[in-house]
Structure formats: C-alpha cells, structure tokens
Amino acid sequence: MRKKSIFISLLFLIFSAQHAFASEISLQTLQEQIGSLANLVKDLQGTVQHQSQLIESQNVKIQFLEKKSEERTISAKGFQQPVSSLSEPVNAPKTAGLSQGFNPDIGFVTSIQANSTQSREDADGKDTIALKEAELSISQYVDPYSRLDGIISFNDNLERQNVDVEEVYYTHWGLPAGFIGQIGKFRSKIGKANLLHSHQLDTVDYPLVIRNFFGDEGLASSGARLQNSIPNPWDIPLEVTGEILRGNNGNSFSGISRRPIFNTHVKTFFEMSKDSNLEFGWTTLFGDENPAINIFNGDGTTTREIPEAGQNKYGVKVFGGDATFNWYLPEGKTLKFQNEVYFQNRATETRHANRNPWGLYSLVDYRFSRRFSTGIRYDFLEPLDVNAHETNAISPYFTFWQSEFADFRLQYSYTRPAGGAEEPNHEVFLKANILIGAHKHPVQ
Amino acid sequence: MKTKLRFLCFGILLSSILFSENVALAAEKTRMVATTSTLASMVRELAGDWADIHYIASPSQNIHFIQPTPKDVLKVKKANVFVHQGLDLEAWRDPLLVASGNSLFLSQGSHSIDASKGVPLIEIPASLSRVQGDIHAYGNPHYAIDPENAKIMMGTIADGLSRIFPESASEFAKKSELWISRLDQKIKDWNARMAPFRGFPIVTYHRSWPYFANRFGLVIVGELEPKPGIPPTPQHLSELMKTMKEKNVKLVIKEVFNESSSAEKVAKVTGARVVTLNQDVDEDKETADYIAMIEHNIQLIEKALKT
Numbered sequence: 001m002r003k004k005s006i007f008i009s010l011l012f013l014i015f016s017a018q019h020a021f022a023s024e025i026s027l028q029t030l031q032e033q034i035g036s037l038a039n040l041v042k043d044l045q046g047t048v049q050h051q052s053q054l055i056e057s058q059n060v061k062i063q064f065l066e067k068k069s070e071e072r073t074i075s076a077k078g079f080q081q082p083v084s085s086l087s088e089p090v091n092a093p094k095t096a097g098l099s100q101g102f103n104p105d106i107g108f109v110t111s112i113q114a115n116s117t118q119s120r121e122d123a124d125g126k127d128t129i130a131l132k133e134a135e136l137s138i139s140q141y142v143d144p145y146s147r148l149d150g151i152i153s154f155n156d157n158l159e160r161q162n163v164d165v166e167e168v169y170y171t172h173w174g175l176p177a178g179f180i181g182q183i184g185k186f187r188s189k190i191g192k193a194n195l196l197h198s199h200q201l202d203t204v205d206y207p208l209v210i211r212n213f214f215g216d217e218g219l220a221s222s223g224a225r226l227q228n229s230i231p232n233p234w235d236i237p238l239e240v241t242g243e244i245l246r247g248n249n250g251n252s253f254s255g256i257s258r259r260p261i262f263n264t265h266v267k268t269f270f271e272m273s274k275d276s277n278l279e280f281g282w283t284t285l286f287g288d289e290n291p292a293i294n295i296f297n298g299d300g301t302t303t304r305e306i307p308e309a310g311q312n313k314y315g316v317k318v319f320g321g322d323a324t325f326n327w328y329l330p331e332g333k334t335l336k337f338q339n340e341v342y343f344q345n346r347a348t349e350t351r352h353a354n355r356n357p358w359g360l361y362s363l364v365d366y367r368f369s370r371r372f373s374t375g376i377r378y379d380f381l382e383p384l385d386v387n388a389h390e391t392n393a394i395s396p397y398f399t400f401w402q403s404e405f406a407d408f409r410l411q412y413s414y415t416r417p418a419g420g421a422e423e424p425n426h427e428v429f430l431k432a433n434i435l436i437g438a439h440k441h442p443v444q
Numbered sequence: 445m446k447t448k449l450r451f452l453c454f455g456i457l458l459s460s461i462l463f464s465e466n467v468a469l470a471a472e473k474t475r476m477v478a479t480t481s482t483l484a485s486m487v488r489e490l491a492g493d494w495a496d497i498h499y500i501a502s503p504s505q506n507i508h509f510i511q512p513t514p515k516d517v518l519k520v521k522k523a524n525v526f527v528h529q530g531l532d533l534e535a536w537r538d539p540l541l542v543a544s545g546n547s548l549f550l551s552q553g554s555h556s557i558d559a560s561k562g563v564p565l566i567e568i569p570a571s572l573s574r575v576q577g578d579i580h581a582y583g584n585p586h587y588a589i590d591p592e593n594a595k596i597m598m599g600t601i602a603d604g605l606s607r608i609f610p611e612s613a614s615e616f617a618k619k620s621e622l623w624i625s626r627l628d629q630k631i632k633d634w635n636a637r638m639a640p641f642r643g644f645p646i647v648t649y650h651r652s653w654p655y656f657a658n659r660f661g662l663v664i665v666g667e668l669e670p671k672p673g674i675p676p677t678p679q680h681l682s683e684l685m686k687t688m689k690e691k692n693v694k695l696v697i698k699e700v701f702n703e704s705s706s707a708e709k710v711a712k713v714t715g716a717r718v719v720t721l722n723q724d725v726d727e728d729k730e731t732a733d734y735i736a737m738i739e740h741n742i743q744l745i746e747k748a749l750k751t
Contacts, residue, residue, distance in 0.1 A: 144550070145550075171542060173545035173546075174545065174550070175545075178521060180545040227545075229514070229517050229518045229521050235515075237517065239517070269514035269515055271513075271515060274502065274504075275502070275504065279513075328502065330504070330700075331700075331701060331702065331704060332506055332509075332702060369703060370702075370703065403577075403674050404509075404578060404673060405574060405578075436574070440536075440539050441539065442539050442542065443511075443512050443516075443517060443536075443539045443540055443543035444511075
C-alpha cells in the first residue's frame with residue numbers, strides 16, 4: 001500500500017514537473033515571438049515612413065518635370081524665355097497670374113506715435129497719440145535700364161493732416177564711366193540718418209542736429225543725383241555722390257531762392273575684421289537763402305518784400321562728417337556706434353541769428369536678441385536761431401521686435417534747451433512701426 | 445565759388461575715368477561674386493585658378509538679414525559674373541544690384557547665374573500670407589544643404605560659366621563632373637552612416653533643414669520658431685517640449701546665427717542634445733568646402749545620436 005502511494009506520488013510529481021516545464025517553454029517562446037513581431041512592426045514602420053518620404057519627393061519631382069514640360073511646350077510655340085538676373089523661380093506659385101507679375105511691388109508702413117511731454121512749446125500738445133505716418137511704397141523696374149521708386153506719406157498730425165510725396169525717383173544705371181543717375185524727389189545723401197525714413201531709424205525721432213538744420217523729417221528734395229563707386233587698384237570702396245537740389249529747402253536753405261543747392265557726399269569703408277567694419281563719410285552742401293525783408297510802413301503796417309539782389313550767392317555752407325562702426329556678434333547680435341557732426345558757415349544773419357551753428361550726435365545701438373534691442377543717443381547743438389547757446393539731449397530707448405514686420409519702441413528724452421532760461425524738457429515716446437507688403441530699402 | 449564747384453565736378457569725373465573698370469581690371473583676374481560662401485566654394489572648384497571670387501553673406505550671419513556693405517557694392521560693380529541662390533532667399537539681392545549699377549546683371553542679366561534652376565523645391569505655399577510667418581513665395585529656399593541638390597547646382601553653375609566663357613566650357617564640364625563624382629562617393633558613405641538614424645525624430649530652430657532631413661531620413665517634428673522667421677515664444681516652446689517628450693526627440697539642430705538659450709532650454713527639459721550645424725561653407729575652420737561642410741554636419745549628428 002505504502003509502495004503504491006509512493007509510486008502514485010512520484011508519477012504525479014513527474015507529471016506536474018513536466019507540465020510546468022512545458023508551460024515555461026511555451027511562455028518563453030511566446031515572449032520571443034512577441035519580441036520578434038515588435039521588431040518586425042518597428043522595421044515596417046521605418047519602411048513605411050521611408051516610402052512615404054520617397055513618394056513625397058517623387059511627387060515633387062513629378063511636379064517639377066510637369067512644369068518643365070509646360071515650359072518646353074511654351075518655348076516650342078515660339079515664346080522666347082527671358083534671361084534675367086531677377087529670374088523666374090523654378091516653381092512659381094500658380095496663384096500669381098502673368099499680368100500680376102508686371103505689377104509694382106507695393107508696401108505699406110504705418111508709424112503710430114504716442115508722446116508725453118512737459119514742454120509748453122510742443123505743437124502736438126502735452127500728451128497725445130497720432131498716426132504719425134503711413135507710407136505707401138511702390139516700386140518696379142521700368143525697363144532693362146531703369147526703375148522707378150515712390151513713397152507717398154499720409155500724416156494725421158493735429159495741425160496738418162496731409163499727403164506728402166516723400167520720395168519719387170527714377171534710377172538709370174549703365175551711364176558712362178559706371179555712373180548711376182537719379183532724378184525726382186529723394187532723401188538727400190547727407191550723412192547716415194538723413195537717408196533713412198523715420199521707421200528705419202533706431203530712435204523714435206531724427207537727431208537734433210538733423211531736425212534743426214534740415215527739418216523735422218530731414219532733407220528730401222526734388223533734384224538730380226549722380227553716384228559712382230569708384231573702382232581703384234586697392235579695392236577700397238570710395239563712393240562719390242553729387243546732387244543738385246531745388247533751393248528753398250530745409251531749415252538751413254529756407255526762404256525763396258532762385259539758385260539750387262549743391263550737395264556732394266564721399267564715403268569710404270574698411271573691414272576691421274570678418275565681423276566688424278568702419279564707414280566714414282563727408283558731406284558738403286552749398287546753397288543760399290533769399291529771405292523776405294519786413295518793411296515797416298508809416299501807418300503801422302508791415303510789408304514783406306523779396307530783395308532783387310544783395311544776397312551772397314551760396315552764402316550757406318554746410319559741412320558734415322559721419323563715422324559708423326558695426327560689429328556683428330555671435331548668435332545674431334549686433335552692435336552699432338554711429339556718429340555725425342555738422343557745422344555751418346552762413347554769410348548773413350538775416351534769417352537765422354547764429355552764423356556758425358553746429359551740432360553732433362552719437363548713437364549706440366545694441367541688438368541683443370531677435371526680440372529686443374536697446375540703445376542711447378546723445379545730442380549736442382548750437383542751433384540756427386540761438387546765438388552762443390547750446391542745447392543737449394540724451395535719449396535712451398528700448399525696442400521690442402514682435403517680428404521683422406512689427407516693432408514697438410519706448411524712448412525717454414531729456415533735453416536741456418538753448419539759452420538756459422527754460423526748464424529741461426522730459427519726453428516719453430511710444431512708437432509702433434508696422435509693415436505689410438513688399439518693402440525693400442536701397443543699400444545705404 | 446563757381447570755380448570751386450567746377451573744380452569739384454571735374455575732380456569727380458576725372459577720378460572716375462582714371463579708375464574706370466577697364467583700366468583697373470586690365471591686369472587682374474576675372475572677378476566673380478557669389479551671394480553665399482557655399483556658392484563661392486562651388487565657383488572656386490570650377491574657376492578658382494583664374495578668378496577672384498568674393499561672397500556677400502557672411503556664413504555667421506542670417507542670410508535673410510544681410511546688409512550689403514560699400515565693399516560688396518564695389519565688388520559687384522567690378523564683377524563679371526554674379527552667382528546667386530535665386531528665389532527669395534536673398535531679399536537684399538535686388539537693392540545690391542541696383543546700388544552697383546552693373547548692367548551685366550541688371551540690364552541683360554546674361555552674366556548672372558541662378559543656382560536654383562533645376563532644383564526640385566519643396567514647401568511651396570498654396571497661398572501667401574504673413575499669418576504663416578516669413579514664408580517664401582516660391583518654396584523653401586534652403587535647398588543647398590541637400591548634397592543631391594548641390595550636384596544640380598554645380599551643373600547649373602558650370603553651364604552658366606560655359607555660357608559666359610565658352611572657351612573654357614570643356615574645363616568647366618570636366619571639373620564639375622569630377623566634383624560631382626567625388627560628391628557621389630561621399631553621398632554613399634553619408635547614406636550608409638546615417639542609415640541607423642532613419643526615422644529618428646528631430647527638432648530644428650528654423651525651417652532651413654527639411655531638404656537635409658529628407659535626404660537622410662530624419663523626421664522633423666517641429667521648430668523652435670512658432671512660424672518661419674518668428675522668434676520663439678514661451679508658449680510655443682512649452683508645446684514643443686510636450687511633443688518632443690511624446691515623440692522621444694533626442695536632437696535639436698540650430699544654426700550658428702540663432703541664439704542658443706531657447707534650444708538649450710528645450711534640450712535640458714526633454715533630455716535632447718543641441719548641435720549647431722553649418723548651413724554654409726566657411727562657418728567653421730574645418731568646413732572650407734561643400735563636402736567638408738556636409739561631412740562636418742554628419743559627424744556631429746552621428747556623435748549626438750550615438751551617445
């Protein structure tokens with residue numbers, strides 16, 4: 001009986017062990033199979049992804065070949081393919097029709113400015129907000145030899161709501177000796193800041209010396225311009241510009257003049273290193289003014305008369321120098337140090353009290369990220385209308401670049417007026433520049 | 445005063461004539477200008493022996509925001525050949541050409557070579573709106589980073605130079621074929637080395653890597669920029685980090701001219717690695733030509749993904 005029970009127990013044990021062993025084997029096999037299936041699925045996923053990319057690139061190639069085939073068909077029908085530096089893109093969007101391709105580039109820049117100032121002389125009021133400027137720019141090539149650029153400005157100032165032809169000029173290249181000619185109305189080639197439109201400035205406003213000598217928006221005038229980058233064996237950039245501008249323009253040349261203003265500008269440039277450069281410029285302006293004279297009549301009235309003669313021809317001379325240092329720092333940061341100085345030699349005191357006004361500004365601008373830049377401008381001026389007194393201003397600012405098409409600038413300006421009798425002026429500006437459409441600026 | 449003015453005008457005219465292009469270039473090499481260092485290196489492969497080659501855009505700066513200098517204007521003015529990447533990559537190209545006044549590129553355009561010709565473009569927008577960011581009207585213009593496209597570009601440049609200098613056409617053809625065969629060899633090597641990383645998800649700073657990613661089978665799952673050309677925002681980076689974690693992204697690619705802080709931030713949170721790859725030749729000392737540049741990029745990716 002005992003032997004029988006031992007035998008049955010042994011059989012049971014052997015059977016159980018076998019069963020357990022078999023279960024263990026099948027579980028291990030199953031796990032291996034699942035593992036290999038997972039690997040297979042992973043491989044298949046990779047293959048599908050690769051095939052999808054291949055199909056996408058093949059589709060692109062098919063589109064390209066179809067386009068090519070269409071072009072060949074057009075060619076075969078007798079249309080000559082244009083050869084141009086401004087060549088047609090390979091896959092131009094089909095949304096643009098042929099006729100649209102001839103339309104000018106159109107851009108629209110809006111500058112909205114809010115001011116808060118203590119000055120009693122501020123024409124715009126103490127605290128105000130205004131659409132300072134809305135610029136409509138239109139430009140296109142005229143033919144293979146020339147192009148036309150125009151900028152029309154709309155203002156919503158309190159005292160004068162108007163439309164200005166800011167610039168409209170025709171450019172012709174390929175003139176003898178490599179000259180480029182321009183006629184029309186343009187911003188005069190004076191230093192650095194005068195060339196820029198207000199939305200291109202690093203600061204909210206133009207430097208004091210530019211405003212005092214050439215007007216609030218700088219000097220833009222009708223006239224003709226010849227420009228040349230003079231080639232030389234040393235490859236030193238030497239750009240020479242000569243301008244003949246209509247007289248009676250800007251603060252310095254205001255009045256009624258029968259003679260034009262002559263302007264010459266010379267510029268040179270040095271590369272200090274791979275990432276830094278230095279630019280120097282010199283400006284010379286000759287012009288005159290022929291101001292009206294007040295004649296006091298016996299009955300207490302005043303008559304304004306324009307003298308026939310008696311003014312010194314080209315009695316107003318303006319000389320200016322500019323120096324700009326640019327440093328391109330790692331990760332897209334930039335540092336700019338820009339300086340301009342101007343002085344005048346005036347033959348008469350008929351219109352402005354100061355016969356030798358002069359002024360300068362220094363600006364440091366640091367773009368420390370794609371989103372933010374900051375800087376400071378120092379202004380010094382012995383103004384046209386105040387003799388032997390100076391005015392100083394310091395203007396720190398901070399700019400937030402929402403994108404390359406929208407920026408918002410906060411600026412504080414402390415100005416100590418000439419004469420010293422008045423209180424210093426504290427101003428806070430907030431300016432937004434917003435751009436839509438195509439907008440390209442000429443190389444400065 | 446009149447005398448002074450006359451003297452001034454006469455001086456300007458005289459100096460222009462004295463140093464006119466013909467006089468200055470009489471004993472000099474043929475001058476060529478390329479918009480990028482990559483194009484310049486390709487031109488150098490073909491005509492480096494007898495041409496003086498200048499490029500405009502420093503590879504350490506963002507090509508979209510280049511401000512041509514007076515030196516660039518002078519170089520273009522004196523150049524006989526102008527090679528560019530076409531499309532709307534170089535927004536400053538037109539103003540530069542107008543400032544130079546060089547009729548060879550402006551009036552006839554016959555001495556101008558557009559390297560984009562024949563390149564199959566991707567990401568051509570169906571509609572144009574700045575809501576989509578700083579998009580490119582004709583498609584993604586960062587095509588030069590794909591070595592297969594580089595072969596097409598080299599062919600186009602060789603054809604262009606042959607058109608301008610027909611007497612050297614056979615030399616250009618021979619040199620371009622040699623270069624393309626060298627590149628072909630390297631492409632095989634690069635494909636083999638990148639094969640283990642096919643299907644790997646990556647993140648880039650700007651949309652300048654799709655051609656490269658497509659070529660080597662990397663999958664771009666997002667960019668640090670919320671839209672092309674729009675700087676990263678905290679909200680977008682937060683969403684991107686979530687995606688990166690979900691998709692197990694291990695690599696963030698940025699360009700040398702883009703800031704590191706955003707890339708480092710997302711990498712730190714997600715455990716990814718940041719590599720700064722070259723978009724153009726000459727960005728680093730060891731990337732003096734196109735093949736060296738791609739080799740450099742591949743090495744950095746291998747290193748980042750293997751560890």
